[in-house]
Structure formats: structure tokens, C-alpha cells
Amino acid sequence: MAVGLLSTSASLGEIHCALQPELPTQPTPLEAAVGPVLSPGARRAYAEVLKLRIPAAGQLLAAEPASAPGTLLVADCADFVALMISQDAGRYEAAIAAQDARLAMLEKIPASAVRDYTQAEIRLHQAVSQLVFNHELRGAWNLRQTVGLLQTAAYRYPSFIPLRKSLGMCQFGIGSLPEGYHWLLKILGLNSSVEEGLQNLTLAATRPHDFQTESRIVLALIQETYYKRPADAVALMESLRHEQPDNLLFSYLVISLNKRQHHTDDALAAYRARPTGPAYLPVAYLHHMAADLLLYQGDYRGSEAENQQFLREYRGQHYRKDAAFKLYLVAWLSGQPAATVERYRQQINLAGPLILEEDIYAQRFYHDALPLNLTLTRARFQTDGGYYQLALSTLHKFEPSSSTPTREQLELLYRRARVWQGLLRTDSARLDYLRTVRLAAALGRPPYYFAPQAALQLGYLAQTAGQRAAAKTYFEQALAYPKHEYKNSTDQKAKLALREL
Structure with missing residues (x-):
């Protein structure tokens, strides 16, 4: 993000003061009498948006009053979902223009809880769109205005629950950002509490309103991703998919969650x-x-076909390097001709952003030209898939020697620890994680992710065992490692774990 794009005529202090939200002195009288956001027709259209059936949503909205806040909100949700899922830069300018037009229409409507909520939601969509499509400063500025609108509206209408969903998302997202973004947050006057965000999201998830399901999903994903509580999230998504088997979003979430929990067979069943x-x-x-x-x-041909289809259909720029890296891996692991393997390797280096950690890892692999070990690579993917006994058998085939490269020495210990953890052999996992950390220290802490991740996992194991002091030490150790492949996500998880302690 470029600080130089800020107006040079204003000092940072003036910018900070200008961005502070002005709260009303008193809540609006009768605020508890606010009705629902969506009309019955708009509610049906919103349900179609959640199913990712955008044309059907548009048809339903055509019968609704065009200037009604609920109509404008659902129409914006439909455009925003289409833009975010397609990642098609060709849609960006039209989406921003449509958002500006909707915001202008809302300005002509008297202030109310529904009007103010709709206004904040559309601005939030716009800010996220700007951030995703490389208008970082404009998006950050818009996000600041959005937070101000949400804070003011939540103060004015404290019983209007939908506001708590959006405010909670912003508070948690801003409060959990890695240290590298804190300079920008300070400039923009953004300072949010993770704890307040969780409280607001919990309120929105447990009270009935038009967006309760969305609130439940967001809260469950946060608990699964950052607090290692996957069971409730998986159960919720499976329940939602069972209730609506025609909902593609719910199927997507079941696939994604099972993949992250290393339940490969369940994820593939949901995909099919x-x-x-x-x-x-x-x-x-x-x-x-x-x-x-x-x-x-180990279905290399199937994997190759799916990634090729992804690259043909995808309109975005992210994950392309990762897909090329995976194509290289399946060609190499399956023994395809050297020319094919090299073609996929060169594809990693095609133009593309280096924002997501997966793409950064792939590009680093290309530039460093580090040779991968076939046995350890097979074990890695077997472990990622939850095939722990198979991975353990594969690792037994690896025999390190005095000439084994540093990276492979660390990877062997780390992979084995992951397998032990998957097999619920906690003591063995802890021992190999400790060995990973100690070997990395003896080697001068090389810039690989094995030791930072081992420290993070040691923190989780200690936390689960009720060893708070040890957990704190390990989480702080995970944060202390210098730049490595997954530093942003590792730091974010360690930071939130420390707050939970």
C-alpha cells in the first residue's frame, strides 16, 4: 500500500482527526421498533444469492421497488458475490459505478436503521472490492469510513442486530491484521478490538434476523480458522447443506472445511x-x-485435469502460480516426460501478483530452484490429505545421512510431527516439533516455515494441556521468526492465540 498517494496537503494528524466518527449524543428514540431489512421478495432474492444463483436473484428483484434499501442491498450483494468469485477485473469498474449509484440513491432516503445499515454494507463491499483489485489506499480509506458509519449506526440503533454482524466482521478483521499492516491502520485511525468483534458476531449469530445464517457462518469460520475449533463449523455447514442440497455456497463451505481438516474423502464426496x-x-x-x-x-491425472480446467475458467490472477506449481508436482511425481515437467515449472514464473502465500511459496520455489525430495513430498501430501498411516510408511523410507540438505533434515522432523499429531500421538508429535525447533536454532534459523509452524503447534498443544506459560512462550517464539513462506498467517494465528490466553 502506497502512503505517497495520501494528499500531501494534509498532515497525518489532520487525516487521523478527520477520520474519527462523530457519534450522536443520544440514541434515536424508538430505535427498538425497527422492522426487518428485507421485504419478502427481497428475502427470496437474497436466498438465491446465498445459493449462488445470481440470475434467479435478479429476476426476483425486478419485481421489487428499485429504490427500496432492501432491494439495493440484495442487488449489491449479488454483484459483489459475482465479482469476488469470478475475480474478473473486467467487471470491476462497472461494479464500483453501480455501488456509487446505489449510494447516491440512499442519500435521498431519510436516515433510518435500515437505510444506514444498507449504506454501510454497500460501502463495505466497495472497500473490499477496491482492496482486492489493487486500489489499496482507496479501499483502506473507504473501509475507515465504513467502520465510522457502522459505529455511529450501532450507537444510534443498539437493538438493530444486523449492524452487529458487519461491525463485528470489521472489528475482528482489523484487530487481527499482522504487525506489518499496523502503520497503515495508525495512519487511517483504525483501531479495533478482536474481542469486541467476536462479541458482536456472537450476538448477530444468536439472534433472529435476515442475515443470521450469514452471521453464523462467519463466526464458525473464524472459530475454525483462528481458534482451532473445527467441530462446530463442520457440523454447521453439513447441517446447512442437508437443509439446502441445492445451495452451492453451502456445498463449497463443506468441501473447504473438510479439506482444511484433512478429511479428503469427505471433501471429494461433497465436491462430486x-x-x-x-x-x-x-x-x-x-x-x-x-x-x-x-x-x-495420489490421483495425479485427475489432479492435473482439475487444475487445467481451473486455469481455463478462472478470470482472476491469484492462485495461478500455485496451480502451475501443483501441475509441476503432479507431472514430476507421476514420472511424466522431462519436457512436460519443465513446461509446468516455467509456467510458475508467468506474470502474476505475489500477494497470497500460496503464490509466494510457488514463486520462491521457482527462483530458489531447490530440488524437492520425492519421498518427503509424497509424505507431505499424504499428511495433508489425512492419510497418516500411509504417510508414516512413506517417511520410514527416508534415510537421512550426513549429506542430507538442511531443508530436508528439518522437513523430515516436521512432517513426522504432523503425522504423529494426526494419529493423536501427542507426546511423539511434541518431541518431533521440539526437535524441529532445536535443529533450526542450531542451523542459524534458516528461512523455512518448518520451525515457525512447529513452534505454533507446540503452543496449541500446550494450550490444550492447560500449560499457559509454555503456550505463551511457544506462540511468542513463532512470532519471532524472521521472514518465511507463511509468516503472515503464522503470525496472525499466534497473535490471536496469545490474546485468547
Whole structure:
């Protein structure tokens, strides 16, 4: 993000003061009498948006009053979902223009809880769109204004629960950002509490309103991703998919969660049972996820086909390097001709952003030209897939010697620890994680992710065992490692774990 794009006529202090939200002196009288956000027709359209059936949502909205806040909100949700899933830069300018037009229409409507909520939601969509499509400063500025609108509206209408969903998302997202972004947050006057964000999201998830399901999903994903509580999230998504088997979003979430929990067979079953057809928004990223799942199973041809389909259909720039890296891996692991392997390797280096950690890892592999070990690579994907006994058998075939490269020495210990953890052999996992950390220290802490991740896992194990002091030490150790492949996500998880302690 470029600080130089800020107006040179204003000092940072003036910018900070200008961005502080002005709260009303008193809540608006009768604020508890606020009705629902959506009309019955708009509610049906919103349900179609959640199913990723965007054309059907548009047809339903055509029968609704065009200037009603609920109509404007659902229409914006539909455009925003289509833009985010397609990642098509060609849609960006039109989406921003449509958002500006909707915001202008809302300015003509008297202030109310529904009007103010709709206004904040559309601004939030716009800010996220700007951040994703490389208008970082504009997006950050817009986000600051959005937070101000949400804070003011939540103060003015304290019983209007939908506001708590959006405010909670912003508070948690801003409060959990890695240290590297704190300078920008300070400039923009953004300072949010993770704890307040969770409280607001919990309130929104447990009270009935038009967006309760969305609130439940967001809260469950946060608990699964950052607090290592996957069971409730998986159960919720499976329940939602059972209730709505025609909902592609719910199927997507079941696939994604099972993949992250190393339940490859369940994830692939959900992928093959997902609803399909022209009524649904194309979700190219599903093929990229399926390619990973098939790679874990050792179905290299299937994985190659899915990633090729992903690259053909996807309109965005992210994950392309990662897909090329996976294509290289399946060609190499399956013994394809050297020319094919090299073609996929060169594809990693094609132009593309280096923002997501997966793409950064792939590009680093290309530039460093480090040779991968076939046995350890197979074990890695077997472990990622949850095939722990198979991975353990594969690791037993690896015999290190005095000439074994540093990276492979560390990887062996780390992979074995992951397998022990997957097999619920906690003591063995802890021992190999400790060995990983100690070997990395003896080697001068080389810039690989094995030791930082080992420290993070040691923190989780200590936390689960009620050893708070040890957990704190390990989480701080995970944060202390210098730049490595997964530093942003590792630091974010360690930071939130420390707050939870």
C-alpha cells in the first residue's frame, strides 16, 4: 500500500482527526421498533444469492421497488458475490459505478436503521472490492469510513442486530491484521478490538434476523480458522447443506472445511455431489480445491485435469502460480516426460501478483530452484490429505545421512510431527516439533516455515494441556521468526492465540 498517494496537503494528524466518527449524543428514540431489512421478495432474492444463483436473484428483484434499501442491498450483494468469485477485473469498474449509484440513491432516503445499515454494507463491499483489485489506499480509506458509519449506526440503533454482524466482521478483521499492516491502520485511525468483534458476531449469530445464517457462518469460520475449533463449523455447514442440497455456497463451505481438516474423502464426496448447472455462478476455484484433494490421494491425472480446467475458467490472477506449481508436482511425481515437467515449472514464473502465500511459496520455489525430495513430498501430501498411516510408511523410507540438505533434515522432523499429531500421538508429535525447533536454532534459523509452524503447534498443544506459560512462550517464539513462506498467517494465528490466553 502506497502512503505517497495520501494528499500531501494534509498532515497525518489532520487525516487521523478527520477520520474519527462523530457519534450522536443520544440514541434515536424508538430505535427498538425497527422492522426487518428485507421485504419478502427481497428475502427470496437474497436466498438465491446465498445459493449462488445470481440470475434467479435478479429476476426476483425486478419485481421489487428499485429504490427500496432492501432491494439495493440484495442487488449489491449479488454483484459483489459475482465479482469476488469470478475475480474478473473486467467487471470491476462497472461494479464500483453501480455501488456509487446505489449510494447516491440512499442519500435521498431519510436516515433510518435500515437505510444506514444498507449504506454501510454497500460501502463495505466497495472497500473490499477496491482492496482486492489493487486500489489499496482507496479501499483502506473507504473501509475507515465504513467502520465510522457502522459505529455511529450501532450507537444510534443498539437493538438493530444486523449492524452487529458487519461491525463485528470489521472489528475482528482489523484487530487481527499482522504487525506489518499496523502503520497503515495508525495512519487511517483504525483501531479495533478482536474481542469486541467476536462479541458482536456472537450476538448477530444468536439472534433472529435476515442475515443470521450469514452471521453464523462467519463466526464458525473464524472459530475454525483462528481458534482451532473445527467441530462446530463442520457440523454447521453439513447441517446447512442437508437443509439446502441445492445451495452451492453451502456445498463449497463443506468441501473447504473438510479439506482444511484433512478429511479428503469427505471433501471429494461433497465436491462430486455439489449442485451444478447454468443456473449457478461458475466457481472455478472449486476445481483448484479438487485438484489438491486428488493430489493428496495420489490421483495425479485427475489432479492435473482439475487444475487445467481451473486455469481455463478462472478470470482472476491469484492462485495461478500455485496451480502451475501443483501441475509441476503432479507431472514430476507421476514420472511424466522431462519436457512436460519443465513446461509446468516455467509456467510458475508467468506474470502474476505475489500477494497470497500460496503464490509466494510457488514463486520462491521457482527462483530458489531447490530440488524437492520425492519421498518427503509424497509424505507431505499424504499428511495433508489425512492419510497418516500411509504417510508414516512413506517417511520410514527416508534415510537421512550426513549429506542430507538442511531443508530436508528439518522437513523430515516436521512432517513426522504432523503425522504423529494426526494419529493423536501427542507426546511423539511434541518431541518431533521440539526437535524441529532445536535443529533450526542450531542451523542459524534458516528461512523455512518448518520451525515457525512447529513452534505454533507446540503452543496449541500446550494450550490444550492447560500449560499457559509454555503456550505463551511457544506462540511468542513463532512470532519471532524472521521472514518465511507463511509468516503472515503464522503470525496472525499466534497473535490471536496469545490474546485468547
